[in-house]
Amino acid sequence: xxxxxxxxxxxxxxxxxxxxxxxxxxxxxxxxxxxxxxxxxxxxxxxxxxxxxxxxxxxxxxxxxxxxxxxxxxxxxxxxxxxxxxxxxxxxxxxxxxxxxxxxxxxxxxxxxxxxxxxxxxxxxxxxxxxxxxxxxxxxxxxxxxxxxxxxxxxxxxxxxxxxxxxxxxxxxxxxxxxxxxxxxxxxxxx
Numbered sequence: 538x539x540x541x542x543x544x545x546x547x548x549x550x551x552x553x554x555x556x557x558x559x560x561x562x563x564x565x566x567x568x569x570x571x572x573x574x575x576x577x578x579x580x581x582x583x584x585x586x587x588x589x590x591x592x593x594x595x596x597x598x599x600x601x602x603x604x605x606x607x608x609x610x611x612x613x614x615x616x617x618x619x620x621x622x623x624x625x626x627x628x629x630x631x632x633x634x635x636x637x638x639x640x641x642x643x644x645x646x647x648x649x650x651x652x653x654x655x656x657x658x659x660x661x662x663x664x665x666x667x668x669x670x671x672x673x674x675x676x677x678x679x680x681x682x683x684x685x686x687x688x689x690x691x692x693x694x695x696x697x698x699x700x701x702x703x704x705x706x707x708x709x710x711x712x713x714x715x716x717x718x719x720x721x722x723x724x725x726x727x728x
Contacts, residue, residue: 557694595665
């Protein structure tokens with residue numbers, strides 16, 4: 538009898554060469570470097586399924602694009618997955634989620650993540666949402682970090698790990714280089 542695999546929490550984020558996931562103004566449009574190879578990778582990643590996790594700011598950014606006709610036309614595979622996958626938004630200020638298949642969690646994010654990890658099969662993926670990453674990483678709740686380093690220097694912005702006081706030791710588990718200059722680096726926490 539096979540044992541049940543519980544939820545795995547993954548962070549998937551794009552960062553600049555100088556380590557920022559958003560620029561000084563909170564913008565991440567610099568990360569959208571389109572080409573055939575990259576688009577195929579993104580579509581393949583989206584097809585993997587699972588549950589998407591967001592903080593309020595990233596959630597609101599995503600809802601401005603993915604449910605639109607432009608997203609369905611420009612990125613049909615990714616848009617279909619983004620719109621139909623189960624989503625959880627962690628926010629104390631959001632009143633009601635408006636995006637299809639979204640559940641709102643207002644309190645005790647770490648406890649909810651622990652519950653979800655024990656109850657769900659498959660992956661949960663944090664997209665963007667640096668404040669969530671910086672709260673969950675020191676608690677040992679993140680199982681994998683998938684970072685896409687973009688060949689751009691922003692000179693300022695926010696890191697995903699802002700406010701973390703303790704050292705997080707990680708080990709490299711996979712890499713992939715793309716023709717557009719992006720480099721995927723996958724890390725797991727050192728036990």
